[in-house]
Amino acid sequence: MRDYGVGPSWEPESCPSVNAGITRGHSEPSNYVIQRGDLITIDFGINLSGYCTDIQRTAYVLREDEEQPPDYILKMWETNVKAIEEGFKKMKPGVIGFEVDSSARAVIVNAGYEEYPHAAGHVIGYSTHEIGPLLGPNWKDRYGKRPFYKLLPNQVFALEPSVYLYSKERNGYLRIGLEEDVLITETGAEFLSTPQKELILIK
Numbered sequence: 001m002r003d004y005g006v007g008p009s010w011e012p013e014s015c016p017s018v019n020a021g022i023t024r025g026h027s028e029p030s031n032y033v034i035q036r037g038d039l040i041t042i043d044f045g046i047n048l049s050g051y052c053t054d055i056q057r058t059a060y061v062l063r064e065d066e067e068q069p070p071d072y073i074l075k076m077w078e079t080n081v082k083a084i085e086e087g088f089k090k091m092k093p094g095v096i097g098f099e100v101d102s103s104a105r106a107v108i109v110n111a112g113y114e115e116y117p118h119a120a121g122h123v124i125g126y127s128t129h130e131i132g133p134l135l136g137p138n139w140k141d142r143y144g145k146r147p148f149y150k151l152l153p154n155q156v157f158a159l160e161p162s163v164y165l166y167s168k169e170r171n172g173y174l175r176i177g178l179e180e181d182v183l184i185t186e187t188g189a190e191f192l193s194t195p196q197k198e199l200i201l202i203k
Contacts (some may be wrong), residue, residue, distance in 0.1 A: 001046060004046075006046040006047060006048045007046065007047040008045070008046065009044075009045030009046055009047050009052040009053060009054055009128045010045065010048060010052075010128050012158075012190070013028065013029065014028055014029070014051065015043075015044060015045065015057075016042050016043060016044035017042070017044070018040065018041075018042050018043075018045040019040070019041045019042075019043075019175070019177075020032060020034045020035075020038045020039070020040045021034075021035065021038050021040075021170070021172075022167070022170050022171070022172030022173060022174070023172075023173065027038065029122050034061060034083050034092060035061065036061050036062065036063040036064060037061060037063050038060075038061045039058060039059070039060055039061075039073070039174055039175065039176060040058065040059045040060075040061065040193055040202070041056055041057070041058045041059075041175060041176070041177045042056065042057050042058075042059075043055075043056045043177070043179065044056075044057075045124075045128055047100050047102070049151065050126055051124075051125065052124050052125065052126070052127060052128045052130075053124065053159070053181055053192075054124050054128050054158040054179060054181065055179050055180060055181060056160060056164070056177045056178055056179035056194070057178075057196055057200065058077070058176050058177055058178060058199060058200065059199070059200035059202050060073055060199055060200070060201055060202065061202045062201055062202065062203055066068045066078075069199065069201070070100050072165065073176075073199075074199070075111070075176070076113075076163045076176045077163075077176055077183075077199045079107060079108055079111040079163050079177045080108075080161065080162065080163045080177075080178050081178065081195075081196075081197060082107050083105075083107040083108050083120075083161040083163070084104070084159060084161065084178055084180060084195065085118055086103045086104055086106070086107050087100050087101070087103050087104035087121070087135070087159050087161060088159060088180075088182060088189060088191070089103070090103045091151060091157070091159070091182055091183075091184060091188070091189035092151065092184065092185075092187065092188045092189055093150070093151055093152060093153050093184060093186065093187075094150055094151065094169040095118075095150065095151050096133070096147065096149065096150055096151070097121075097133040097134045097135040097136055097146065097148070097149060097190040098136065098137065098138060098147040100120060100121065100151075100159075101119060101120040101121070101135045101136050101137050101161075102137070102158075103146065104120045104135075104144075104161040105137065105161065107121065107161075108161060108163055111135075111163075113163055113164065113165060114164055114166075115137075116154055116161055116163070117138030117164075117165060118161045118162075119134050119135055119147070120133055120135040120136065120138065120144065120159060120160065120161045121134075121136075121157045121158050121159040121160050121161075121182075122135065122137030122157065123155055123156065123157055124156045124157065124158050124159055124181065125156065128158075130151075131150055132146075132149065133146060133149035133150065133152075133155070134146035134147050134149070135147070135157060135159065147202065151184050152184060153184055153185060153186050154183070155183075155184045156181060156182065156183050156184070156192065157181070157182045157184070158163055158180070158181055158182075159179065159180050159181075160177065160178065160179035160180075161178075161180050162175055162176065162177040162178075163175070163176045178195075180192075180193050180195050181193045181195075
């Protein structure tokens with residue numbers, strides 16, 4: 001960021017936010033040591049000329065005897081990619097945020113996973129979580145009316161449904177998180193970030 005003359009999208013102590021092992025989302029720096037078999041999620045954004053970005057990327061650390069992740073990790077990954085794709089298909093002017101969230105959430109629930117405990121996305125602007133529509137569920141006590149605001153041309157959203165799986169072995173939740181930045185156009189939407197389609201593998 002120093003080399004490019006840009007700042008962080010949020011507090012520098014947690015930008016980027018790096019999660020590994022058992023996690024339920026954003027974290028502060030810790031003494032956790034990354035292990036083989038861990039999923040690693042990096043949440044990162046920059047501030048350029050007052051405007052913020054916000055993306056997440058996920059990697060898997062291969063165990064010594066692995067060439068590919070186990071099937072349950074691959075299923076989590078494929079489900080999250082599909083949830084991003086289905087949410088994106090709904091994004092266009094006039095659609096309400098609830099519809100985008102419902103589309104992405106249905107993919108994850110229908111694949112047999114718990115609902116993710118947050119919205120599928122949010123507006124980005126002068127701050128990482130800007131005012132405006134929320135790509136969220138009808139949780140009135142938490143989100144109020146924001147999931148029912150309409151998407152408008154030139155708004156930018158971070159689209160970020162996640163897949164969680166409880167691990168008895170690890171006594172906590174494994175998480176795959178993807179987050180893509182999406183511009184609402186006059187007739188539809190376009191990705192501003194290049195969507196991650198392949199799980200990054202670390203040997």
